[in-house]
Amino acid sequence: AMAGVVRRLLRRGLGVVAEPPSTRQLREAEEAAPVFQYAGKAAGRKDRVFVWGFSYSGALGVPSFVRPDAGWKKPRRIQPTPYRLETEEKISSAACGYGFTLLASNTRDITKVWGMGLNKDSQLGFQRSRRDQTKGYEYVLEPSPIPLPLDKPQQTRVLQVSCGRAHSLILTDSEGVFTMGNNSYGQCGRKVVEDEIYSGSHLIHQLKEFDSRVVQVVCGQDHSLFRTEKGTVYACGWGADGQTGLGHYNITSVPTKLHGDIAGVNIIQVSSCGDCCLAVSDEGDVFGWGNSEYLQLASVTETTQVNVPRHLPFKIGKVKEAACGGTGNVVLTEEGNVFVWGYGILGKGPNLIETAVPEMIPPRLFGWSDFSPDIRVAHVRCGLSQFAALTNRGELFVWGKNLRGCLGTGRMEDQYFPWRVTVPGEVVDVACGVDHMVSMVKSFT
Amino acid sequence: LNAAPGRAPRQQVRFLPTPAADGSGAVELVAARVPVLADHPLVRGPRFRRLKIGAGHRLDVKSSGVFVLGIGHGNKLLTDLYNCHLTKVYTVGGLFGKATDDFSDTGKLIEKTTFDHVTREKLERILAVIQGTNQKALLMYSNIDMKTQEAYELAVKGLIRPMGKSPPIITAIRCLQFALPEFQLEIHCLHETQQYLRKMVHEIGLELKSSAVCTQVRRIRDGVFTLDDALPRTRWDLQSIREAIRNCQLKVETELEKTLG
Numbered sequence: 013a014m015a016g017v018v019r020r021l022l023r024r025g026l027g028v029v030a031e032p033p034s035t036r037q038l039r040e041a042e043e044a045a046p047v048f049q050y051a052g053k054a055a056g057r058k059d060r061v062f063v064w065g066f067s068y069s070g071a072l073g074v075p076s077f078v079r080p081d082a083g084w085k086k087p088r089r090i091q092p093t094p095y096r097l098e099t100e101e102k103i104s105s106a107a108c109g110y111g112f113t114l115l116a117s118n119t120r121d122i123t124k125v126w127g128m129g130l131n132k133d134s135q136l137g138f139q140r141s142r143r144d145q146t147k148g149y150e151y152v153l154e155p156s157p158i159p160l161p162l163d164k165p166q167q168t169r170v171l172q173v174s175c176g177r178a179h180s181l182i183l184t185d186s187e188g189v190f191t192m193g194n195n196s197y198g199q200c201g202r203k204v205v206e207d208e209i210y211s212g213s214h215l216i217h218q219l220k221e222f223d224s225r226v227v228q229v230v231c232g233q234d235h236s237l238f239r240t241e242k243g244t245v246y247a248c249g250w251g252a253d254g255q256t257g258l259g260h261y262n263i264t265s266v267p268t269k270l271h272g273d274i275a276g277v278n279i280i281q282v283s284s285c286g287d288c289c290l291a292v293s294d295e296g297d298v299f300g301w302g303n304s305e306y307l308q309l310a311s312v313t314e315t316t317q318v319n320v321p322r323h324l325p326f327k328i329g330k331v332k333e334a335a336c337g338g339t340g341n342v343v344l345t346e347e348g349n350v351f352v353w354g355y356g357i358l359g360k361g362p363n364l365i366e367t368a369v370p371e372m373i374p375p376r377l378f379g380w381s382d383f384s385p386d387i388r389v390a391h392v393r394c395g396l397s398q399f400a401a402l403t404n405r406g407e408l409f410v411w412g413k414n415l416r417g418c419l420g421t422g423r424m425e426d427q428y429f430p431w432r433v434t435v436p437g438e439v440v441d442v443a444c445g446v447d448h449m450v451s452m453v454k455s456f457t
Numbered sequence: 458l459n460a461a462p463g464r465a466p467r468q469q470v471r472f473l474p475t476p477a478a479d480g481s482g483a484v485e486l487v488a489a490r491v492p493v494l495a496d497h498p499l500v501r502g503p504r505f506r507r508l509k510i511g512a513g514h515r516l517d518v519k520s521s522g523v524f525v526l527g528i529g530h531g532n533k534l535l536t537d538l539y540n541c542h543l544t545k546v547y548t549v550g551g552l553f554g555k556a557t558d559d560f561s562d563t564g565k566l567i568e569k570t571t572f573d574h575v576t577r578e579k580l581e582r583i584l585a586v587i588q589g590t591n592q593k594a595l596l597m598y599s600n601i602d603m604k605t606q607e608a609y610e611l612a613v614k615g616l617i618r619p620m621g622k623s624p625p626i627i628t629a630i631r632c633l634q635f636a637l638p639e640f641q642l643e644i645h646c647l648h649e650t651q652q653y654l655r656k657m658v659h660e661i662g663l664e665l666k667s668s669a670v671c672t673q674v675r676r677i678r679d680g681v682f683t684l685d686d687a688l689p690r691t692r693w694d695l696q697s698i699r700e701a702i703r704n705c706q707l708k709v710e711t712e713l714e715k716t717l718g
Contacts, residue, residue: 041566042566048568048569048571049570051667053573054574360609361608363606376613377612377613379588383629384585384629405582405585426604428604429612431603434589456664
């Protein structure tokens with residue numbers, strides 16, 4: 013009897029063998045479990061900015077890439093994949109120049125535009141140096157506010173920004189266009205001053221004399237284009253390749269109206285990156301002028317410089333958007349087809365290097381298939397030797413020369429046909445520069 | 458199967474002694490065809506004692522759907538079909554609000570979350586991203602140099618596919634039904650396992666800032682074999698199996714010729 017009692021005590025003290033929980037117990041435990049909420053019903057989608065490409069110029073706006081802030085971090089010369097840039101405000105417009113970037117928000121606050129990157133010609137305005145109060149920074153590593161001489165700083169909104177090689181344009185809704193940076197060819201719209209020192213300059217010029225309100229500003233390499241509400245185009249700056257389209261090859265230092273084939277035509281979009289310019293009218297016609305050394309305008313003329321806008325008679329359908337690159341051009345038609353022509357890596361494999369007549373890029377390369385037949389390209393953008401296309405599902409496809417990792421594919425090789433860039437969000441807009449790109453993205457949920 | 462009429466027995470020519478036609482009593486040798494005794498059914502026994510059956514792509518215990526089997530000489534076709542790397546189509550059912558340890562609704566509960574913020578548009582956006590990243594993986598694992606004209610031509614035709622071993626790739630995914638908290642997806646994939654699909658459902662839940670478990674995985678197509686060719690439980694008898702084999706022969710041959718050349 014003693015042994016039996018001991019055994020019972022031991023059994024109670026040692027392991028308690030629980031029987032497997034019955035279904036009812038499981039169900040009750042499940043119902044009693046706490047519910048976590050990660051996102052409310054009205055949780056909105058957040059706006060984000062992603063940058064990638066060459067970082068040593070400061071154009072990416074991440075100072076730790078250039079000057080590491082911790083001992084173990086190494087300077088990152090190239091950011092090969094999209095990297096999130098934290099901004100204080102929602103950025104509505106961005107532009108990439110040659111080694112610098114401008115970000116603009118359409119807020120009514122005092123600070124509306126931020127700039128980062130190269131500032132040797134004051135293309136980012138005057139950035140007061142903290143070490144020496146009289147001098148300015150030559151390289152700006154972080155998005156720094158650009159002070160604009162606005163009449164009503166708490167009412168005016170910045171609509172769009174654009175950057176060229178060493179100058180930038182800022183478009184506001186009621187106070188015209190502000191220009192800053194290098195003016196050696198009159199690209200800032202003011203008279204050329206001999207031996208002007210542009211570095212550390214406080215001068216920001218304001219342009220208001222147009223026939224109607226300016227709705228789009230575009231910077232080429234050393235010239236500026238302005239498109240007004242009425243559909244007219246003004247230009248100023250360097251004209252040796254005819255890119256000002258004013259009928260001569262000289263410098264223009266005051267914005268002057270363009271004529272030629274676009275006189276009387278309602279232009280709805282202008283584009284330029286290097287020395288060639290393209291304009292799209294409301295009826296879907298394409299006009300071009302400027303440099304044609306790479307067969308960009310060879311469909312109408314044999315000359316390599318065209319200084320008057322010429323209509324390009326392409327039979328590809330109604331054109332919705334055009335983008336001009338350094339050596340190649342791309343247009344998007346109403347049906348959502350993408351056509352490329354010019355010279356360089358055009359996006360149809362390594363065999364197509366140059367063509368004077370637009371060639372279509374098959375929609376299957378942008379994700380179209382029998383399974384998802386409603387994918388269309390919504391926008392096209394051009395860098396100096398890269399192309400970018402945005403689909404209606406928010407996917408970004410890039411192709412072209414992969415200069416210092418600017419394509420964002422994660423590889424260093426050139427891309428001969430459209431390749432999808434993995435961005436954690438829906439890409440709303442993208443700005444292409446020479447060796448870096450900036451994209452505005454909406455998060456998924 | 459053994460009751461079916463078998464092959465006719467082999468014949469042999471033997472010289473049999475027969476009494477002479479004129480009744481003289483002398484024995485003559487006359488050539489005659491006689492069946493070989495070794496082929497007699499009573500000597501040989503039942504024709505089939507064992508059958509070699511091979512399975513096509515695996516289907517685990519919690520899933521259902523088309524399961525391809527090869528019988529006897531058909532097993533050789535199975536290896537060829539595997540080397541074709543054709544896509545399989547699944548309907549996957551999911552449920553929002555729960556997360557379990559083995560990603561299905563029979564596992565141990567880990568967490569419960571709210572899901573009232575989930576809408577069909579958000580789900581479709583996530584599915585578009587999944588499709589896009591897997592498209593990239595498709596091109597990367599197909600082992601073709603991206604810089605060649607050949608790669609461009611294949612990409613345009615949509616024929617790029619990994620023809621060797623690769624991690625699971627989803628070629629197409631779309632939402633068939635959406636009724637909170639349940640939803641149903643149709644997934645076309647390569648080299649996958651059913652547990653990978655359940656994990657995919659769980660990850661979709663996480664991406665939508667909620668959680669999801671997989672309630673049903675059903676394969677509706679495996680290469681050339683669809684639900685119409687498959688035999689349900691009630692038709693697992695000799696006649697239907699024979700008919701099914703006959704119907705699929707032509708399809709399999711054309712597919713093998715097209716892919717493997």
